[in-house]
Each structure stands twice: as structure tokens, then as C-alpha cells.
Amino acid sequence: MESELALLRRQVNPDLLADLEQQVDSERAANARLTEELEKRAAPLDAKPNPDCRDMVAAYLRQSGFDGLFCEECGCSVDDLMPCGENDWVWSCQAGYKKPGCTDACGQGCDFHIVPKASKDHPRQLGSAQ
Structure with missing residues (x-):
């Protein structure tokens, strides 16, 4: 051989x-x-052997490649998910992508905004987070 x-x-x-x-x-x-x-x-x-809803949502977001959640009122990173608690409007949140910085329209000095994929490069950003 x-x-x-x-x-x-x-x-x-x-x-x-x-x-x-x-x-x-x-x-x-x-x-x-x-x-x-x-x-x-x-x-x-x-x-966790028995994950709660926040854990399951975070796992889904990570596995699907999302950066966090957003709605008209706010946005949050998957690493600090749902800091707003259990307000009724949490159920209107959508999965989105992190875009660094803040817009002039928002003006609150946010570190990032969570935006829908279709609007990732769009000047209007939803879901601010400070």
C-alpha cells in the first residue's frame, strides 16, 4: 500500500x-x-428546565436572528427583553433588528432603535431604547 x-x-x-x-x-x-x-x-x-415566556421569546428571537422587540411605544434588545413588565401593550410588540443611534425625530439620545427588516435602512425608526 x-x-x-x-x-x-x-x-x-x-x-x-x-x-x-x-x-x-x-x-x-x-x-x-x-x-x-x-x-x-x-x-x-x-x-432552564421550565422556561418562562420571556425566556422562550428570547430563545426564539436569537434562533431566528432577530435583535429584539419593538412597538410604537418602545423597543428592547433581546439581552434586556421586556423591561416594561406586563403592560397590556407588550402583546403588540414585533420582532425586529437593532439599528445603532437615534434619529432627529426621536431626539431622546437612544443608543439604538429596533426596527422591522423592511425599514432597516429607512430614516423613520420605531421602538426606541435608551
């Missing part, structure tokens, strides 16, 4: 072999990153 392997190595183009090895290494690294991301996203679900 050693002699067959030596024969095959002489027949293979060294540049092609190097390219293939680089491609395999790149795919291994990508797989490692994806595995890490999957484990990170699954962790909130495994964290």
Missing part, C-alpha cells in the same frame, strides 16, 4: 493537492464556526 500511495502522490499535481487541502481546511473551520453557533443558539433552551 505504501508503494501505491507513493505512486499516486507522484501522479497528483502538487498545486492541485495544496488547493484541495486548503479547501478542506477552510470547510473544517466553517463547520467548527457553524457548530459553535448552533450550540450557542441552543443554550438558552437548555438553560
